[in-house]
Amino acid sequence: MITTLLVANRGEIARRILSTCRGLGIATVAVHSDPDAEAPHVREADTAVRLPGAAPADTYLRGDLLIEAALAAGADAVHPGYGFLSENAEFARAVQDAGLTWVGPSPEAIAAMGSKTEAKRLMAAAGVPVLTVAAEPTEKDLPLLVKAAAGGGGRGMRIVTELADLPQALASARAEAAKAFGVAEVFCEPYLPTGRHVEVQLLGDRFGTVWALGERDCSLQRRHQKVIEEAPAPGLPERVRAELHAAAITAARAIGYTGAGTAEFLLAPDGRIFFLEMNTRLQVEHPVTECVTGLDLVALQLRIAEGEPLPPEQPAVRGHAIEGRLYAEDPERDWQPQTGTLHLLRLPDVQTEFATGVRESGLRLDSGVAGPAVIGVHYDAMLAKVIAWAPTRAEAARRLADALGRARIHGLTTNRELLVAALRHPAFLDGRVHTAFLTEHAADLGPGPQKHIPQAALAAALADAAARPGAFPSGWRNLPSQPQVKRYRAADGTEYEVRYRHTRTGLHAEDHPETRLLAAAPDRVTLRTDGLARTFEIAVHGDTVHVDSPLGAVTLTALPRHPEPAVHTDPGALLAPMPGTVVRLAAAVGERVTAGQPLLWLEAMKMEHRVCAPSDGLLTGLRVTTGQQVELGTLLAVVQPDPPNGEG
Incomplete structure (x- = not known):
């Protein structure tokens, strides 16, 4: 019997495992890198062991250090969570060789499924349908998907629509793949866009x-990474469902599988199923299965x-569950990960964390952060998973969209608005989902006109005034005089000027003649416009002002009364969009480049990000080298x- 468990992971999944252990009476050991020293999973474990360093390769990917930590802390078992070493057969074997219990399938099963190419061979031999492509692809094989043979999470994946692009995609x-999983092997398979x-x-x-505990649909993806998952899969004919379950069981029996795992399939538009891979671990999206079955998969x-x-x-x-992954990323800038301080993440309607009792509350939160947290470049950009359960799919989608819409998220740009828009999209609600959904409906899922920003700016100005009390409300005059003026800039760069007075008859805002002030405090303002009263919650962090209301969330930057001269940036200057490491250069000074041509790659948050030429022209400066932070x-x-119209 397990008495003390070391969790060889971090963040949300570590907290999830710790939560179950508390309920079972199992003592826990956390490990942490230096950036994670104050992380919630470290505080919540009974014992914590430092892994010196910051990069995953020096910490969470060091199997020897993890085993040393387990032995030093008196643990008798290791749970790998997901990611990192969770699908590393050598690590699993080393854990067992050290006399510890490995919470997962056998090292042999992990090894059998560790290479997607070998896994496909085994599954084909067992009679499970697989997707294949010739070793030397031709035009008839297009489009292709290049995939890493080890690991997952969308890393090491590239779509190829032209054979000429294949060499670069493979490289x-x-x-x-080599950086993410330590294995550079890749392979090609047919790409089915829908x-x-x-x-x-x-x-x-x-x-x-x-x-086979039911199935999950994980089709809503960006960069081949899932963002919305649900159980059961919508609109699935019973014949196809039975086929999927039977194929998954066949796959598990073929390798003598024990523990929790997932068989992943591609469902073609004509109803055919194809085995993709088996994840020999717990999945990120396991909460939706827990919600519809009532099981604790970790237990x-x-x-x-x-x-x-x-x-x-x-x-x-029973019922339907949908999970939305909340990421610190900007969908409007090619899903660029965001770093910095997350000041607040609060979902006011969520009462259940890391638990299967979501059927009572309807909402569950699994998050790796609690309170203010610094989001750095070393780890995945996921902040939290928000899960909704309801008797029907439509109710679950509505509940999740509402919970995300009401969330207070301060300090970083996230994909929250996109998740809400997707959950409310008619095609999603009709069950018409596929892996190109976000691309196909991009025009509908972007930020719409935010007509409430001026009102949010007014509320922010009044809250600012309430934080500076005097003998009279800011702006009050016995006789008409100059109004109070406050300026803000919205996230899209638009500037808003608020001009108001407090008169004997109440608030007079020049651009809001029908608005009346009902109450004002530094953190809360209630306004009535056209007979409708709404409360705006205000949070200030430096010059950044977050305004949350039933109309939506708005982030504003308070501008100085007298603007400073703008900093000049030379045309064509390319600045780092995030902290990271330069991993490859693709051009040299003096070369002619074309708009959109990759010049270099930055690695941050476990992904590579291209930095491309903004226009046709001459590369006159390259200020970084490979390996530079x-x-x-x-x-x-x-x-x-280049000069416009060939001038000059």
Whole structure:
């Protein structure tokens, strides 16, 4: 029986495992890198062990250090979570060789599925349908998807629509795969642009029992990474569902699988299914399966590792659950990850964290942050998973969209608005989902006109005045005089000027003649416009002002009364969009470049990001070298644009 468990991971999944252990009476050990020293998972564990360093390669990917930590802390078992070393057969074997219990499938099963190419060979031999492409692709094989043979999460993936682009795609995918997983092997398979990504949750014990706990649809993706997942898959014919479950069980039995795992399939538009891979670990999206089955998958993992059989009856699926992944990223800038301080993440309607009792509350939050947190470049940009359960899919989608819309998220740009728009999109609500959904509906999912920003700016100005009390309300005059003026800049760069007075008859705002002030405090302002009263919650962090209201969330920058001269940036100067490491250069000073041509790649948050030429022109400056660490705003390169219309 397990008495003390080391969690060989960090963030949200570490907190999730710790939560179950508390309920089972299992003592816990956390490990942490230097940036994670004050992280919630460290505070919540009974014991914590430092892994010196910051980069994953020096910390969470060091199996020897993890095993040393387990032995030093008196742990008798290791749970790998997901990512990092969770699918590393050598690590699993080393854990067992150290006399510790490995909470996961056997090293042999991990190894069998560790290479997607080998996994496909095994599955084909077992009679499971797979997607294949010739070793030397031709035009008839297009479009292609280049994939890393090890690992997942969208890393090491590239779409190829022209054969001429294949060499560059292979090189880029190999480089990213090597850094993410330590294995540079990649392969090609046919790319089905409107296929669906459907997976089956598996559980197997040591006595030959294998459960297929329903399926999940994970088709809404960006950069081949999932952002919205749900269970069960919508609109799935029972024949296809039965096929999926049977194929998944066949796959598990073919390798003697034990513990929790996932068989992933591509569902073609014509209803055919193709095995993609088996993840020999817990999935990020496991909460939706927990919500519809009422099971605690982590508890079952631990019991299976202790040698217990699965319960005699497999639970039925009830209701519908949808998960939205909240990322610190900007969808309007090619999903660029965001770094900095997250001041607040609060979902006022969420009462359940890391628990399967979501059927009572309807909402669940699994997050790796609690309170203010610094989001750096070393780890994934996911802040939290928000999960909604309801008797029907429509109700679950509405509940999740509402919860995300009401969330207070201060300090970083996130994908929250895109998630809400997707959950409310008619095509999503009709179940017409596929892997190109976000691209196909991009025009509908972008930020719409935010007509409420002027009112939010007014509320911010009045809250600012309330924070500076005097003998009379700011702007009050016995006789008409100059109004109070406050200026703000919105996220899109638009500037708003607020002009108001407090008169004997109340607030007089020049651009809001129908608005009346009902109450004002430094953190809360209530306004009535056209007979409708609304409360605006205000939070100030330096010059940044966050305004949350039923109309939506607005982030403003307070501007000085007398603007300072603007900093001049030379045309064609390319600045680092985020802190990161320069991993590759693709051009040299003196070369002619074309608009959109990649010049270099930055690595940040476990992904590679291209920095491209802004226009046709001459590369006159390249200020960085491979391996160099750069900060946000660092000058990377300079492209001298060609004169317009051939002038000069």
